[in-house]
Amino acid sequence: MSVRRLAASLLLSLLTAVAPAQATPGRTVAPGRTVAPGRAPTPPRRSLLGGQHIDGRCPPRFRRCLAFTFDDGPEIVTTPRLLDLLDAHHVRATFFVVGHRIDGDEPHHRAQRNLLREIARRGHLLGNHTYHHVVLGNLRPSQIAYEIDRTGDLIARATGRRPELLRAPYGLLTAPRSLGAVAARNLTPAYWMIDTHDWEVTSAEAVQARFRQELLEHPHGGVVLMHDTRPWSVRAFPLIMQVVARRNAELVARGEAPFAIINLDQFVVPRGAEALRGAPLNRRGARGSRRR
Numbered sequence: 001m002s003v004r005r006l007a008a009s010l011l012l013s014l015l016t017a018v019a020p021a022q023a024t025p026g027r028t029v030a031p032g033r034t035v036a037p038g039r040a041p042t043p044p045r046r047s048l049l050g051g052q053h054i055d056g057r058c059p060p061r062f063r064r065c066l067a068f069t070f071d072d073g074p075e076i077v078t079t080p081r082l083l084d085l086l087d088a089h090h091v092r093a094t095f096f097v098v099g100h101r102i103d104g105d106e107p108h109h110r111a112q113r114n115l116l117r118e119i120a121r122r123g124h125l126l127g128n129h130t131y132h133h134v135v136l137g138n139l140r141p142s143q144i145a146y147e148i149d150r151t152g153d154l155i156a157r158a159t160g161r162r163p164e165l166l167r168a169p170y171g172l173l174t175a176p177r178s179l180g181a182v183a184a185r186n187l188t189p190a191y192w193m194i195d196t197h198d199w200e201v202t203s204a205e206a207v208q209a210r211f212r213q214e215l216l217e218h219p220h221g222g223v224v225l226m227h228d229t230r231p232w233s234v235r236a237f238p239l240i241m242q243v244v245a246r247r248n249a250e251l252v253a254r255g256e257a258p259f260a261i262i263n264l265d266q267f268v269v270p271r272g273a274e275a276l277r278g279a280p281l282n283r284r285g286a287r288g289s290r291r292r
Contacts, residue, residue: 048125048164049186051268053277056193056223059267063257066221066244067264068093068237069192070228071129071167074101074115076108082234083122089241092263093124094190095228096167099131099151102158113158120159125264127165127190128152136168137175144181152185165190165264174278183276188268193222196240198233207236212243221259223267 058065068086073079073095086093102113120126130136130147139147148166156162166187173179173189182189194214198207207226215221224240226233248258 046265048188048265048268050271051188052271052274054165054188054190054223054264054267056191058220058222059262059269062260062262062266064219064221064251064259065262065266066194066259067223067262067267068226069096069127069167069190069223069264070094070226070233071096072098072101072133073228074112074119075229076111076115078231078234079115079119079228082228082237083119083124085234085237086124087122089238091241091261094127094165094264095119095124096127096129096165096190097151097155097163098129098133099147099154102154103131103150113154116155116158120161125165126155126159126161126163127167127264128155128163128187129167130169133169135170135172136178136181137172139178141177141181144178148181148185148187164188167191179276179278188271189276190264190267191223192225193218194224196224196226196233196236198227198230198236202232204232204235204239207233208239208243211236211240215243215247223264 068091070082070093074097079095097116102109102116116126128148128151131150132147134147136144136147152162164187166182167190168178168182171191173182194211196207196214197210201207201210211224226237228234244259244261251258
């Protein structure tokens with residue numbers, strides 16, 4: 001069997017383990033735009049509330065893993081295409097939602113609320129990314145509460161389920177008042193390990209190159225940070241999956257464990273009596289600009 005055929009076979013076997021079983025017809029989410037056929041949702045089998053912070057590293061039971069996360073959406077211009085690509089590759093992802101994108105009576109607000117429902121319908125997770133995408137530690141307690149609660153309310157109203165995961169803008173969650181607000185709501189904070197830097201480039205090839213480099217720096221993989229609001233990021237996703245397929249073929253040929261494609265529900269470990277800790281990712285996030 002050629003390397004290409006081996007890679008394709010291996011990737012399919014890895015991804016079908018987390019793929020939903022049956023496609024269902026798509027539906028219109030805005031005038032003139034139709035979401036392509038997707039898959040019925042499979043909600044997490046347990047609550048994701050009250051978890052220890054997800055620092056981006058693979059859970060111990062996985063030798064290598066990748067979990068794709070997309071921040072700052074939904075965006076009616078770009079997210080529907082990404083949903084099609086995720087379906088095509090049998091990948092479930094997590095979308096961290098910015099509240100102001102789905103709050104209002106303008107056509108794009110209504111369309112993006114419909115799109116949020118479509119994301120959930122296809123079996124992806126939704127997380128809270130605050131209302132205005134601001135550094136929580138710079139705000140007063142009442143402002144922090146609004147940023148988190150307003151977004152949670154909007155997601156719950158649109159989908160029937162309040163988000164249980166939170167990603168602080170820029171990965172900054174160290175101030176006692178913002179940590180306290182997250183802990184008081186029993187939310188599980190999520191960070192990342194692989195930053196594609198799609199927020200500072202403008203081509204799919206550049207995103208792919210950055211992912212490839214990050215995978216070399218983090219050979220066990222982890223949580224991947226991307227943004228569904230950027231068209232080049234959407235175009236980069238199948239290119240990234242090509243990188244994963246080639247890398248998996250190489251690993252299997254050497255008798256090593258390949259990358260499993262999982263989602264953030266696989267990362268959640270109950271916090272119990274442990275105090276919520278701050279963002280471990282600041283050591284890496286400090287080197288980039290605050291656009292994430």
